[in-house]
Amino acid sequence: MGMVGGGNDAFIGAVHRIAAFMDGKIELVCGAFSANREVSLQSGRDLFIDESRIYPDYKTMLEKEAQLPEGERMDFVTIVTPNFLHYEPAKLAMEAGFDVVVEKPMTVSLEEAKSLQETVERTGKTLCLTHTYSGYPMVKQAKAMVAEGHFGKIRKVVVEYPQGWLSRLTEREGHAGAAWRADPKRSGKSLVMGDIGTHAAHLAEYITGLRIEELCADLTTFVEGRMLDDDGSVLLRFNNGAKGVLMASQISAGEENAVRIRVYGEKGGLEWANEDPNNLIIKMLDIPRQIYRTGNNYIAPYTLSSFATHNTRVPAGHPEGLLESFANIYRNFTATVMAKKEGRTPTPEEMDFPNVYDGVRGMAFIDTVVKSNQSNEKWTKFEV
Amino acid sequence: MGMVGGGNDAFIGAVHRIAAFMDGKIELVCGAFSANREVSLQSGRDLFIDESRIYPDYKTMLEKEAQLPEGERMDFVTIVTPNFLHYEPAKLAMEAGFDVVVEKPMTVSLEEAKSLQETVERTGKTLCLTHTYSGYPMVKQAKAMVAEGHFGKIRKVVVEYPQGWLSRLTEREGHAGAAWRADPKRSGKSLVMGDIGTHAAHLAEYITGLRIEELCADLTTFVEGRMLDDDGSVLLRFNNGAKGVLMASQISAGEENAVRIRVYGEKGGLEWANEDPNNLIIKMLDIPRQIYRTGNNYIAPYTLSSFATHNTRVPAGHPEGLLESFANIYRNFTATVMAKKEGRTPTPEEMDFPNVYDGVRGMAFIDTVVKSNQSNEKWTKFEV
Amino acid sequence: MGMVGGGNDAFIGAVHRIAAFMDGKIELVCGAFSANREVSLQSGRDLFIDESRIYPDYKTMLEKEAQLPEGERMDFVTIVTPNFLHYEPAKLAMEAGFDVVVEKPMTVSLEEAKSLQETVERTGKTLCLTHTYSGYPMVKQAKAMVAEGHFGKIRKVVVEYPQGWLSRLTEREGHAGAAWRADPKRSGKSLVMGDIGTHAAHLAEYITGLRIEELCADLTTFVEGRMLDDDGSVLLRFNNGAKGVLMASQISAGEENAVRIRVYGEKGGLEWANEDPNNLIIKMLDIPRQIYRTGNNYIAPYTLSSFATHNTRVPAGHPEGLLESFANIYRNFTATVMAKKEGRTPTPEEMDFPNVYDGVRGMAFIDTVVKSNQSNEKWTKFEV
Amino acid sequence: MGMVGGGNDAFIGAVHRIAAFMDGKIELVCGAFSANREVSLQSGRDLFIDESRIYPDYKTMLEKEAQLPEGERMDFVTIVTPNFLHYEPAKLAMEAGFDVVVEKPMTVSLEEAKSLQETVERTGKTLCLTHTYSGYPMVKQAKAMVAEGHFGKIRKVVVEYPQGWLSRLTEREGHAGAAWRADPKRSGKSLVMGDIGTHAAHLAEYITGLRIEELCADLTTFVEGRMLDDDGSVLLRFNNGAKGVLMASQISAGEENAVRIRVYGEKGGLEWANEDPNNLIIKMLDIPRQIYRTGNNYIAPYTLSSFATHNTRVPAGHPEGLLESFANIYRNFTATVMAKKEGRTPTPEEMDFPNVYDGVRGMAFIDTVVKSNQSNEKWTKFEV
Incomplete structure (x- = not known):
């Protein structure tokens, strides 16, 4: 793989690399790690990249790599x-023939997102979007149980992503990641929705299989001097009549990455939390609560979904975390790409990673939330 | 004390009696327990009430008791x-000279509520409203910490009360409590907000000391055949600029009484949950999370508030629950009434129980939510 | 009821009174609350006791009360x-004709305990021992599930009671409760086993229905200047071949009353913890974990035991705690006493409270632990 | 790196590989993956190993690799x-000049272990033992806090490792891992202590810095037909006078890998659990409980130890798990090896991985437990 961005001073680049390397099947062969040539070079060297493949910029990288023979050139770009x-x-x-992995949010505007969708459809390449929470085995188990009707018709969805790291004006305290995120030019229309709200929206739609149809949003900038919002609450209405609430906040002081989702149907509900990701709490009417845990060989009718087990690396009781969920996305993406190369239809488990259509919905979600926030109308249609 | 309602077939009457008896200072001396004379008589007998004081209706009870000499007649009515x-x-x-304890919601309309406020002000009697969650020691500790500025200015409040017991058409299954609650004539304008939403609203205002100023609500009736709403989500705006979300639901299948509140300020946040009521989770920026627990003799600066310790009966590590929180409300109410009788100013700890003004706000909350739900305007003013 | 001890300066007396009063069926009519006449009188007055029945000592109380007509004299002594x-x-x-409730440990020696057993058998009176943890609904549920074979043959029992309140020389810091507990003349042979170890041993035998047959103990006095042990660990062997560990500690600094028991059988295990008493965690082989919770109307095959529901006062999701568990013991004891008076056989649920035989086993447990601690032999027989 | 064992049918080999690959600095270049040549070849191919370096056995591997030029030959053997x-x-x-990583327990006898120690001392090579629980950041934080005297003198240690996967005769059900573990010829003197008890003993000594001096053990074989023990409880005495309990069990039906340790000192205690590894619960006398969490930038005096932060890959709130703790051991081991090669003294953080001396203590622990189990003496000295 080749990498655009992710130099030594960036957090998320390292996460991508660990996730990619974990299963021993992906090698980093080239990169344009930073606009700062020195940082890029040093980053590349630290990663054992041959100096000739540490490129000054991504255009050069794409051009040069495309000229290398297959097998030698990078297989995809992150x-x-x-x-x-x-x-x-x-x-x-994609136009140069490479599949891509993109961090979320996919772009900074819905137009760009739709353009990427068009590019995918035109080139036939695969775009993978790293909505990492959908990579957890127990999230996949939740999705499978909803899909098989375990809870009956879904009525209520509560999804939240509270953080506290922007409770102060962190972007002015020399924190590079905060600085670009809080800058509308580099980040997009909404800080809180672009950075974390889309994760929550994706998780809700991923698990329930439902689509948000309209919403009512209230965005706030709590920290003085900040150029974008840092907190938002959204009432949701789904295409099957279900209702919901989405909360995303970066001024929930003291919270870390407390993603949590609860889904309630006619017959019971489920609860999953990122900070305790190997437990899936199932609350059915009339019977004791159940806790499904990653990696177990439950017997029928409790057998874990193939989507859960396919994305599990270690036995029950040994916690798996963010890096494994991230690695699942990489593994499924590369398996799909490989299958396509081999002329084989990928399995449903292999194709189970966020793609360009999720990215388009994510950008539409941000747009709709911002639009609703500016409106005095209660409900704003969610349209792609 | 005398009791109106609370016959053998009612759940909440028994809770009130246990709460009242617990500290050995309140005796039940009379009652009109049920419109059904047989039920009333049997209930009274089971409670060792002298038959002459088991009254056919509350009017008779008030009239007869008022004629008894002080010391013999009941001291207050529940x-x-x-x-x-x-x-x-x-x-x-109150007009007959008795102090009163009233279950929440205080009335079925804001007009009635205001009339009770007027009655309190006119008669000088004390009205206590049993918002039980405000009786927990760790809720009081939370309130005290907010008040002393521990968290800085409050920015965000998330309060929720999910239940699942009305996931089916329980009111048609012979469940008396469900039947009257789901009947607009006996229950009021909103099932979910009247029954549990007001608890959540009161808890939010009680802990933060803030006032809801405007809100945006979405109410739903999910169960076919139900005459009132069974789920509601509300965006909140408080008088200091804080934002919030209130969720109340009776179709969150599998939930019991999962009241939970989170409050975030500039410097940190707090979390309290009814189903784990003796833990108060404090999450401050930059330092490890702290768990304050009921009944501890912490040293400064962690010393538990006098409001918390005053409302605690057993040493740390021995759980206290609903009945104790309920009993705290009774104990504080009766201490206040006693103080007034003795011509003494009650202490702040004694006066710390929900009163007629809380009741008026509760009814205004229900009204505002219902009005917002019917409106296409995003924001509806909360006015009393 | 009449009370021996429990003056204003004693913690456990208040707990007994709240537990007794809670259900509105027990009244405190007399007492000898303290060896200090002033304390006794003041305590009695605070409890609204007629001054003529605040006695200087228990002998006088027993003598005088026995002379009162039935219906007027106290029904039992605590x-x-x-x-x-x-x-x-x-x-x-008992010899004066009164049933009794006794705090644990029942006596200070096995001989005394056996003498009380003889007295019970001779007089036909009922002795109730307040092992409070056995009063919790989910403990009763655990016992019922073991008894019905849910877990298969029991193999392993881990029971523990860590506290930290004696981490310092509390008994010299003016703490009356610590002072007598740490004094061998007033407390018995072992501090940690008498005060809390017997609770753990009783809980293990109560839930499993097994009997400890031999044990191997290590007792320690960690705090300098203390006259009795403050920590103990014991290997257990049960009469069915099961093994176990019992830990009791009062120097586990930072712990409150963290009683916890885990029981494992051939097919699964259970876990219950005092500080979270309304959850019973069930871990069966091959299926997801289950959490049984107090007060639920589960359907078959999950229906809660009649012993659990009989001892529950409020609906699911409303926590019950120490005082309710204590009140359950009082309620069952008085129901049994009442049944006997009425010539009726008490129901199994009514008879479900710790009695004189539990008290004898408790004293034998303390004796055996102390003996084992002094021995170089690995195993010491547990004999009554 | 080269690998001995770890063919496609083995669980732990895959864990080692993921842990080694994760940081992108270790490559698998050769292996003798299985005694079964076909399995070995297939495993090697699946791992992209050049066929010439998939060896028929480890002797051949060591011989051939030693002949390759440095830089080309493997750097160490797992x-x-x-x-x-x-x-x-x-x-x-080691005699062929390679550093080694060995799974625990290090050998099957104390003599072998001592011989490896002699080999390490003679050859100057580095032996790393994968006691994975010591790789967790919060375990390292616990160790650091004990070392700096945060809890005062340590008095009590409770360490446990309950599992349930051997509740049935799994070794006869075609489970290869169970089969060799339950076979004394391949596993050693004790199943439960060799497989998991040594983890618990290592964790206790690692965190506290104390040494077990004598112990009293009770081992049991609960499952009929099993050739070795499957449950054990051990009373511990440490070199500073602290007492402890160690429990290891493979018949605790329903448990997964519930490693848990609690350590109590004069001033407070700590608790850490493998199934929730990013929380370190600190319980000090007189103040609220604290929860230290992985990856936080706490300010003084709460600053996380350099040993914790050095072993953390992602920001707070993103869970890390077994694979990361395992990878920490690999990373520290290889950094140490690299430092030695570069003639540099490794940092304390780099040298922080279990080594041959831990392996010797582990084997001595097993020996002592087995000896104690067979003895009627209460205490057996722990001697290396």
């Missing part, structure tokens, strides 16, 4: 730059 | 009838 | 004095 | 065979 630098490299990469 | 039968007995009782 | 003052009042009370 | 096949390859590898 784009881990700030949001405003996702679109162009992703588009060009 | 009203635990369905919502529509709170107003008149409460009003008449 | 003894909440320090350990060394349990035996004589209990014995005399 | 040995993940059943216990009885650790000793010889480890010894030969």
Whole structure:
């Protein structure tokens, strides 16, 4: 794989690399790690990249790599730059024949997102979007149980992502990641929705299989001097009549990455939390609560879904975490790409990773929330 | 004390009695326990009430008891009838010279509520409203910490009360409590907000000391055949600029009484949950999370508030629950009434129980939510 | 009821009174609350006791009360004095025709305990021992599930009671409760086993229905200047071949009353913890974990045991705690006493409270642990 | 790295590989993956190993690799065979000039262990033992806090490792891992202590810095037909006078890998659990409980230890698990080896991985437990 962004000073690049390396099947062979040539070079060297393949910029990288013979050239590109630098490299990469992995949010506008969708459809390449929470085995188990009707018709969805790290004006305290995220030029229309709200929205739709149809949002900038919102609450209405609430906040002081989702149907509900990801709490009417745990060989009718077991690496009781969920996305993406190369239809488990259509919905979600926030109308249609 | 309602077939009457008896200072001396004379008589006998003081109705009870000499007649009346039968007995009782305890919601309309407020102000009697969650020691500790500025200015409040017991058409399954609650004539304008939403709203205002100023609500009736709503989500705006979300649901299948509140300020946040009531989770920026627990003799600066310790009966590590929180409300109410009788100013700890003003706000909350739900305007003012 | 001990300066007396009053069926009519006449008088007055029935000592109380006509005289005596003052009042009370409630440990020696057993058998009176943890609904559910074979043959029992309140020389810091507990003359042979170890041993035998047959103990006095042990660990062997570990500690700094028991059988295990008493965690082989919770109307095959529901006062999701578990013991004891008076056989649920035989086993447990601790032999027989 | 054992049918080999690959600095270049040539070849191919370096056995591997030029030949050997096949390859590898990673327990006898210690001392090579629980950041934080005297003198240690997967005669059900573990010829003197008890003993000594001096053990074989013990409880006495309990069980039906340790000192205690590894619960006298969590930038005096932060990969709130703790051991081991090669003294953080001396203590622990179990003496000295 090749990497755009992810130099030594970036957190998420390292996460992508660990996730990619974990299963021993992906090698980092080239990169344009930073606009700062020195940082890029040093990052590349630290990663054992041959100096000739540490490129000054992504255009050069795409051009040069495309000229290398297959087998030698990179197989795909991972784009881990700030949001405003996702679109162009992703588009060009696909047009140059490379599959791509893009950090979320996919772009900084719905138009760009739709353009990427068009590029995918035109080039036949695969775009993978790293909505990491959908990579957890127990999230996949939740999705499977909803899909098989375990809870009956879904009525209520509560999804939240509270963080506290932007409770102060962190972007002015020398924190590079905060600085670009809080800058509308590099981040997009909404800080809180772009950075974490889309994760919550994706998780809700991923698990329930439902689509948000309309919403009512209230966005706030609590920290003085900040240029974008840092907190948002959204009432949701889904396409089957279900209702919901989505909360995303970066001023929930003291919270870390407390993603949590609860889904209630006619017959029972489920609860999953990122900070305790190997437990899936099932609350059915009339019977004791159940806790499904990653990696167990339950017997029928409790057998874990193939989507859960396919994405599990260690036996029950040994915790798996963020890096494994991230690695699941990489593993499924590369398996799909490989299958396509081999002319084989990927299995449903292999195709189970967020793609360009999720990215388009994510950008539409941000747009709709921002639009609703500015409106005095109660409900704003969610349209793609 | 005398009791209106609370016959053998009612759940909440028994809770009130246990709460009242617990500290050995309150005796039940009379009652009009049920409109059904047989039920009332049997209930009274089971409670060792002298038959002459088991009254056919509350009017008779008030009239007869008022004629008894002080010391012999009941000291106060507890009203635990369905919502529509709170107003008149409460009003008449105060006018007959009795202090009153009323189950929440205080009445079925804001007008009635305001009339009770007027009655309190006119008669000088004390009205206590049993918002039980405010009776927990760790809720009081939370309130005290907010008040002393521990968290800085409050920015975000998330309060929720999910239940699942009305996931089916329980009111048609012979469940008396469900039947009257789901009947607009006996329950009021909103099932979910009247029954549990007001608890959540009161808890939020009680802990934060803030006032809801405007809100945006979405109410739903999920169960076919039900005459009132069974789920509601509300965006909140508080008088200091804080934002919030209130969720109340009776179709969150599998949930019991999962009241939970989270409050975030500039410097940290707090979390309290009814189903684990002796833990108060404090999450401050930059330091490890802390768990304050009921009944501890912490040293400064962690010393538990006098409001917490005053409302604690057993040493740390021995759980206290609903009945103790309920008993705290009774104990504080009766201490206040006693102080007034003795011509003494009650202490702040004694006066710390929900009163007629909380009741008025509760009814205004229900009204505002219902009005917002019917409106296409995003924001509806919360006015009393 | 009458009370021996439990003056204003004693913690456990208040707990007994709340537990007794809670259901509105027990009244405190007399007492000898303290050896200090002033304390006794003041305590009695605070409890609204007629001054003529605040007695200078328990002998006078027993004598005078026995002379009162039935219906007027106390129905039973509660003894909440320090350990060394349990035996004589209990014995005399039964001989005077009164049933008794005694705090644990029942006496300060096995001989005294056996003498009380003889007195019970001779007089036909009922002795109730307040092993409070056995009063919790989910403990009763655990017992019922073991009894019905849910877990298969029991193999392993881990029971523990860590506290930290004696981490310092508390008994010299003006703490009356610590002072007598740490004094061998008033407390007995072992501090940690007498005060809390017997609770753990009783809980293990109560839930499993097994009997400890031999054990191997290591007792320690960690705090310099203390006259008795403050920590103990014991290997257990049960009569069915099961093995176990019992830990009791009062120097586990930072712990409150963290009683916890785990029981494992051939097919699964259970876990219950005092500080979270309304959850019973069931871990069966091959299926997801289950959490049984107090107060639920589960359907078959999950229906809660009649022993659990009989001892529950409020609906699911409303926590019950120590005082309710304590009140269950009082309620069952008084129901049994009442049944006997009415010539009726008490139901199994009514008879479900710790009795004199549990008290004898408790004293034998303390004796055996102390003997084992002094021995170089690995195993010491547990004999009554 | 080269690998001995760890063919496609082995669980732990895959764990080692993921842990080694994760940081992108270790490559698997050769292996003798299985005694079964076909399995070995297929495993090697699946791992992209050049066929010429998939060796028929470890002797051939060591011989051939030693002949390759530095830079090309493997840098170290990982040995993940059943216990009885650790000793010889480890010894030969070191004698052939290779550093080694060995799965625990290090050998099947104390004599072998001491011989490896002698080999390490003679050859100057580095032996790393994968006691994975010591790789967790919060375990390292616990160790650091004990070392700096946060809890005062340590008094009590409770360490436990309950599992349930051997509740049935799993070794006869076609489970390869169970089969060799339950076979004394391949596993050693004790199943439960060799497989998991040594983890618990290591964790206790690692965190506290104390040494077990004597112990009293009770081992049991609960499952009929099993050739070795499957449950054990041990009373511990440490070199500073602290007492402890160690429990290891494979018949605790329903448990997964519920490693848990509690340590109590004069001033407070700590608690850590493998199934919730990113929380370190700190319970100090007189103040609220604290929860230290992985990856936080706490300010003084709460600053996380450099040993914790050095072993953390992702920000707070993103769970890390077994694979990361395992990878920490690999990373520290290889950093140490690299430092030695570069003639540099490794940092304390780099040298922080279990080594041959831990392995010797582990084997001595097993020996002592087995000896104690067979003895009627209460206490057996722990001697190395």
